[in-house]
Amino acid sequence: MDIYHRSSTISGAMNRNKRLPLRAVTILLTILVAACPAQTKKIGDIELNLKKKAEELAQKYMIIDTHLDVPYRLKQKMEDISERTAEGDFDYPRAKKGGLNVAFVAVYVPAEYEGTGNAKKFADETIGMVEGFARTWPDKFVMARSVADVKKQFGWGGISLAMGIENGTCIEGSLANLKHFHDRGVRYITLAHSKANHICDSSFDPEHKWNGLSPFGVKVVAEMNRLGMIIDASHISDDTFYQIVELSKAPIVATHSSCRHFIPGFERNMSDEMIKLLAEKGGVIQINFGAMFISSQVRQQWADLEKKMDEYIETHNLEGQEKDDYTEQFKREHPLQRVHVSDVASHIEHVIELVGIDYVGLGSDFDGVGDNLPVGLEDASCYPNLIYELLKKGLTEEDIKKICSENLLRVWSQVEKIAHELQSSQ
Numbered sequence: 334m335d336i337y338h339r340s341s342t343i344s345g346a347m348n349r350n351k352r353l354p355l356r357a358v359t360i361l362l363t364i365l366v367a368a369c370p371a372q373t374k375k376i377g378d379i380e381l382n383l384k385k386k387a388e389e390l391a392q393k394y395m396i397i398d399t400h401l402d403v404p405y406r407l408k409q410k411m412e413d414i415s416e417r418t419a420e421g422d423f424d425y426p427r428a429k430k431g432g433l434n435v436a437f438v439a440v441y442v443p444a445e446y447e448g449t450g451n452a453k454k455f456a457d458e459t460i461g462m463v464e465g466f467a468r469t470w471p472d473k474f475v476m477a478r479s480v481a482d483v484k485k486q487f488g489w490g491g492i493s494l495a496m497g498i499e500n501g502t503c504i505e506g507s508l509a510n511l512k513h514f515h516d517r518g519v520r521y522i523t524l525a526h527s528k529a530n531h532i533c534d535s536s537f538d539p540e541h542k543w544n545g546l547s548p549f550g551v552k553v554v555a556e557m558n559r560l561g562m563i564i565d566a567s568h569i570s571d572d573t574f575y576q577i578v579e580l581s582k583a584p585i586v587a588t589h590s591s592c593r594h595f596i597p598g599f600e601r602n603m604s605d606e607m608i609k610l611l612a613e614k615g616g617v618i619q620i621n622f623g624a625m626f627i628s629s630q631v632r633q634q635w636a637d638l639e640k641k642m643d644e645y646i647e648t649h650n651l652e653g654q655e656k657d658d659y660t661e662q663f664k665r666e667h668p669l670q671r672v673h674v675s676d677v678a679s680h681i682e683h684v685i686e687l688v689g690i691d692y693v694g695l696g697s698d699f700d701g702v703g704d705n706l707p708v709g710l711e712d713a714s715c716y717p718n719l720i721y722e723l724l725k726k727g728l729t730e731e732d733i734k735k736i737c738s739e740n741l742l743r744v745w746s747q748v749e750k751i752a753h754e755l756q757s758s759q
């Protein structure tokens with residue numbers, strides 16, 4: 334979850350760096366066709382074959398996506414996700430078409446729950462909702478708690494649902510609660526969300542309360558290692574990240590972050606230095622598809638619009654429903670620019686160039702970034718389009734397999750193994 338309200342349908346012009354303007358492409362294609370129709374046909378055939386191959390690979394290999402916000406979406410408006418839904422990014426037919434096998438659904442707890450005493454209850458209710466998906470539609474969804482589960486369930490035909498808590502505020506200062514969530518099947522925790530909490534600081538919060546982890550946060554890291562829970566480096570501040578890298582006995586995962594290289598200064602994404610450290614520790618960065626994570630122009634546009642919105646809200650003292658209505662209307666009237674699926678592929682390519690093929694994967698943030706998704710990557714049916722872009726960049730079948738699931742499975746297995754060792758040595 335990375336925005337709070339769904340923005341309106343986006344109709345802005347595509348915004349792709351290093352691309353020829355559409356007019357120039359059209360002229361070029363016209364010249365090519367006129368000059369050499371056979372050559373053009375050949376190019377067309379190659380593209381068609383790559384597209385076919387991408388579709389095949391999406392179905393052949395396991396695809397794990399480490400961040401989908403479908404529970405949050407269904408809390409706003411319940412829908413039958415066993416059938417194709419009118420709106421939304423994830424449902425069974427879309428996931429099947431896209432070749433998705435394992436969906437880590439986010440048990441998102443808003444930052445406002447910190448210190449209220451209701452955060453654990455809220456998380457427990459969301460977990461109950463996810464379990465309900467598997468109970469209500471057992472032929473389509475099944476819960477997954479381990480690497481063994483997802484491997485066993487691969488090829489069965491349904492979707493494995495794994496759970497990650499987004500915002501450790503629901504631990505409510507108790508390691509017993511942490512164990513409780515592990516017992517309920519939660520396999521990763523994003524330690525903070527948009528604000529600092531009792532565990533650590535947040536990348537979105539200008540106030541750095543702890544300069545990294547709190548004393549309790551240090552204990553949380555150790556206990557997560559012992560229990561076998563993946564520590565999620567998304568949303569946390571840089572200081573927190575560096576401290577976790579030092580402290581954690583197991584590799585860590587950024588479940589839905591992209592590369593700061595493309596958006597300098599945007600702390601929610603990972604810098605090159607951080608990606609290198611993550612890789613040295615054997616971890617993985619799962620690339621977020623949201624345009625605000627992908628393009629600096631969109632990020633800047635969003636920041637400018639947010640500033641205008643905030644100013645208006647403040648000067649007109651808007652609150653409650655009035656504030657929500659104004660925000661919705663403003664966003665409808667000011668659609669964000671769009672990016673393209675190939676821009677997401679560029680982030681993956683950047684990680685590969687930086688640290689190699691073994692440290693990157695997919696963390697879409699579907700149902701968590703509103704209508705802020707790239708052209709060609711609008712919902713869970715679109716993974717083949719991303720694979721196609723990666724094949725076009727020259728990646729091999731073996732590379733695709735690693736990005737789709739093997740890298741993440743390696744980290745998850747390692748987390749399980751280290752937990753086992755820690756528990757045996759006690």
Ligand SMILES: [Zn+2]
Nearest residue numbers: 334335499589
């Ligand atoms: Zn998020």
